[in-house]
Amino acid sequence: MEKRDVIIIGGGPAGRTIAHMLHQLGQGLSVTLIKDEKINVNRCAVPYGIPDQMPLEKFQIPNSLVTDFGTELVVDRVTEINTEKKQVSTAHGGVYAYNHLVLSTGSRPLIPPIPGVESEAxxxxxxxxxxxxxxxxxxxxxxxxxxxxxxxxxxxxxxxxxxxxxxxxxxxxxxxxxxxxxxxxxxxxxxxxxxxxxxxxxxxxxxxxxxxxxxxxxxxxxxxxxxxxxxxxxxxGVVPNMTLAAEAGIRTSPLGIWVDEQLRTDAQDVYACGDCAQKRSLVTGEPTRGEFGTNAVFMARTVARNILGQQRTDPGVLNANVTAVYDYSLGSAGLTEQMAKDAGLDVLTGYSEVLSKYPMMPQVDTIRTKLVFNQKNRRLIGGSVLRKGNCSAHNIDFISFAIQMGATMDDLLNYQYATHPELAAKPSDNMYVFATKDALGNA
Known part of the structure; x- marks a missing residue:
């Protein structure tokens, strides 16, 4: 039996990212990805495919995203993991040996046990x-x-x-x-x-x-x-797919497959990432949920680099998120005020409403921002934005990055930004600065 350098179980964003990175950064590693879905779908896009205006194929993720980079693809269901022999077995009789194993088995929809729930409607x-x-x-x-x-x-x-x-x-x-x-x-x-x-x-x-x-x-x-x-x-909601890991004797928790800071499970040479894995809050350091495709990708990058011996530590998740509701877009990153209080943190919060452009320009809208700071060290630990149009994603990205970098109130008050009558608020009305000043006023 030929032994693969890496076997990945699961064909979602985590599995695909690991396969891609291993071929980008590795030196001729043999990688096999095993998944039980013949064709994956872009899950975040499913709501927008309901109107039937685009063919279903537009929402499919082609298998070529895996195979084009040299990964062997096996469409089958893994039925058993033997961590002592370092082998996995599949429903169709396949047995595959590995040096490193990655569990990226994802999650499944939570179906509540309500009478009458089993129906095609x-x-x-x-x-x-x-x-x-x-x-x-x-x-x-x-x-x-x-x-x-x-x-x-x-x-x-x-x-x-x-x-x-x-x-x-x-x-x-x-x-x-x-x-x-x-x-x-x-x-x-x-x-x-x-x-x-x-x-x-x-x-x-x-x-x-x-x-x-x-x-x-x-x-x-x-x-x-x-x-x-x-x-x-x-x-x-969703439920982590961790039955396979649990049956193999790998440690699990209600939040997913247990992993350490390098995303290793308690089984030798076995990693886990994505929806199936327990996550850690970047702000509090405590175990948390976070079933976002972005988190799966971030964790997958850490796993790939650790397989390659680069000794990377997972920083934890901020659960940065955005959505659109008719004319509004909104999102958040880090902790909301209530989450922070539930975690036992004393907080300062600031709120701002600024115009999206100079006031004399056409199609001016209001941008609403709320920032949450740790009162003890004045560091940013959360932020939310709501505005008209589809621009909130880059605002949430900024907040997420500021939290990752440990930005303080002083950092946000002094950070330098660009402005233009058509593209941004006037120089004195930056959304983050205004919200930070409001938080200082609440101190």
Missing amino acids: ITPVRSLEDLSALRRLAATGKRAVVVGGGYIGIEVAVVLRQMGLAVTVVEMLPSILMATTEPEFIQLVNDELECKGLRLLTGEKVVEFIHSAEDQISVKLGSGNALPADFVVLSV
Whole structure:
């Protein structure tokens, strides 16, 4: 049996990134990637494929992204890992030996154990099959209920509403977007969604799906009310795929496969990264969740370099994120104010509203920014932005980088930036400086 230098289990962003980097930086390593999906899909783009305006192929990730760099691709399901023999076995009888093994097995949608949930008219938002089901259901249905008010749930709801469907979002928490968004921004998003005709039910829990003979669904709520629907979309989170690791005796936790600072598991020469792996907050150093494709890529780079002997430490995650809700774009990085307080940190917060351009220019909009600082050392530990248009991503990138670099209040007050009447706020009105000054005023 030929032994591979590296075997990667999983064909998502983490697995593909590792394979690519090993061929870029390594010297002729033999790399095999084993995945159980024949064709992967760009999961973040699934909500935007529902209207059926583009062929499904546009949302597929070609296998050539793996094979073009010299990686051997095996489409099969790994059934067993033997860490003592350093071998993996597959459903079709394959046995593969390795020097290094990477677990990038991803996650799967959380399907809540609600009576009646098993139905072709109830679907999660994850795979190519899910996208096909959503297209079919949206083409024939008129009423949709989306269970879950996080990013994906809201994105699906917006798309369905734009297609002309009556849409209700059911969220068990007191507000939508609570996992990522500051309360100052949530109300603006609420208002925008309701203005467009979406119905938002927060603090409500689905307790049963009742199916009628006419292929209708009655979504029964804990309050006793019921919502009529032609189909239901489930978007209530994901679960790390770690059963394979656990059966091999590899240490796991409720947050994923346990890894150290170099993303090594407790099994020799076995790494884990991406959705399946437990993460560590860059701010607090504590274990955390963070099922974002960007986190998978960041972790994969560290794994690849460590396999090559470069001894890199994973810095932890900031869970930088952005989304679009009609005319708004918004996002955050690091800790929200409530997350920081829950972590036992004393904080200073600052808020700013500045114009996106010089005031005399056309199409001027307001940029809203909130920054969160550690009161003890005055370092930036979190930030959020909401603005019109699609520009918030680069704002969140700046905040994320500033947190990574340990930026303090003084750093943000003194940082140098460009300005232009058409492209930026006037020189005196920088969004980050204004928010930092506001935080100082709250000290």
